[in-house]
Amino acid sequence: MLDDIDRQIIQATQTGLPLTPQPYQTIAEPLGLTANEVMARLTAMQNDGIIRRIGAVPNHYKLGYRFNGMTVWNIPDEFIDELGQKVGQLDFVSHCYHRPRHPPEWLYNLFAMVHGKSQQAVDAQIQQIAELLGDYNLGCDVLYSSKILKKTGFQSSKKFKDCRPVTD
Amino acid sequence: MLSPLHKQLLNDYQHDFPLSARPYQDIAEQLGVSEAAVLTAFNExxxxxxxxxxGPVIPPNHIGISALVAMAVPETQLQAVADKISAYPEVNHNYEREHRLNLWFVVIANDTEHLHAVIKSIEQDTGYPAMLLPMxxxxxxDLGFKLELNHA
Known part of the structure; x- marks a missing residue:
């Protein structure tokens, strides 16, 4: 489990590692630690899966990925682990989660965020997910963000029309 | 404009950023440039x-607990309701989406009890029911996002 020092290190790095020649030293000093302790704890947290990765966090929107869609799919529960992992491995998918259904209004249990530089690119990605899911796709929708109300990120205003399974 | 060095830093260092005394110097050696050039490029x-x-990227629910929440809000009320919700420090994303469920936000809390208290408070504040979609x-x-930067 994380202790207070781990939490302080996480807190101190959430706005970014300093762009100084010895960034771990810069983080360590105000916490009363050594650079080696900070590195050892970051390594341990990474090994424990608390930290997923350490690196540059690109701003996709600024880099030209201006179109995003939250794709949602209704997958039979017994197949969601296997299919969720396949969708999560697609390199254009940035988040892929199993979430609960809320019938009758909300039957979708698999969420995958897709990003592209054009609407056509995003449409092709959605098609690729639909093909991968095949007959296990019992229904789907794509929710585009028309407005970011808090926190900057991606947006798109156009609508993808068809992600339903191809029937004959 | 992105230089070849910018692109290398963007694509190759989304993960495995060196955990060493002088990480920018290590990157510089890997790329055959100076430490100062790496620092300048990252600053740019x-x-x-x-x-x-x-820095470190933390997956959801490893520190605290979070949930995606969806609400159906009449268009005329949307901005006012969204503003109320965004004012909560526990809310860190808030998007309008094109759907009957048109307001989507993420709540991050210390624990389950705190999470449910925030959701309940938001429902009372706004008068609209919240559909809870925890992960x-x-x-x-997450191996980083493969960027195509030729025309960036």
Missing amino acids: LNDNGFISRI LDDFFI
């Missing part, structure tokens, strides 16, 4: 907003 990427930061499983293997 930062200043121009091409990266939001360099049950994370299928994403």
Whole structure:
């Protein structure tokens, strides 16, 4: 489990590692630690899966990925682990989660965020997910963000029309 | 404009950023440039907003607990309701989406009790029911996002 020092290190790095020649030293000093302790704890947290990765966090929107869609799919529960992992491995998918259904209004249990530089690119990605899911796709929708109300990120205003399974 | 060095830093250092006394020096050696050039290039990427930061990325629910929440709000009320919700420090994303459920936000709390208290408070504040969509499983293997930067 994380202790207070781990939490302080996480807190101190959430706005970014300093762009100084010895960034771990810069983080360590105000916490009363050594650079080696900070590195050892970051390594341990990474090994424990608390930290997923350490690196540059690109701003996709600024880099030209201006179109995003939250794709949602209704997958039979017994197949969601296997299919969720396949969708999560697609390199254009940035988040892929199993979430609960809320019938009758909300039957979708698999969420995958897709990003592209054009609407056509995003449409092709959605098609690729639909093909991968095949007959296990019992229904789907794509929710585009028309407005970011808090926190900057991606947006798109156009609508993808068809992600339903191809029937004959 | 992105230089070849910018692009290398963007694509090759989304993960495995060196955990060493002088990480920028290590990157410089790997790329055959100077430490100063690496620091300058990272500063430029930062200043121009091409990266939001360099640092550890924490998957959801490893520190605290979070849930995605959806609400159906009449169009005329949307901005006012969204403003109320965004004012909560526990809310860190808030998007309008094109759907009957048109308001989507993420609540991050210390624990389950705190999470439910915030949701309840938001429902009372706004007068609209919240549909709670916590993560049950994370299928994403985060190896960084493959960027095509030829025309960036």
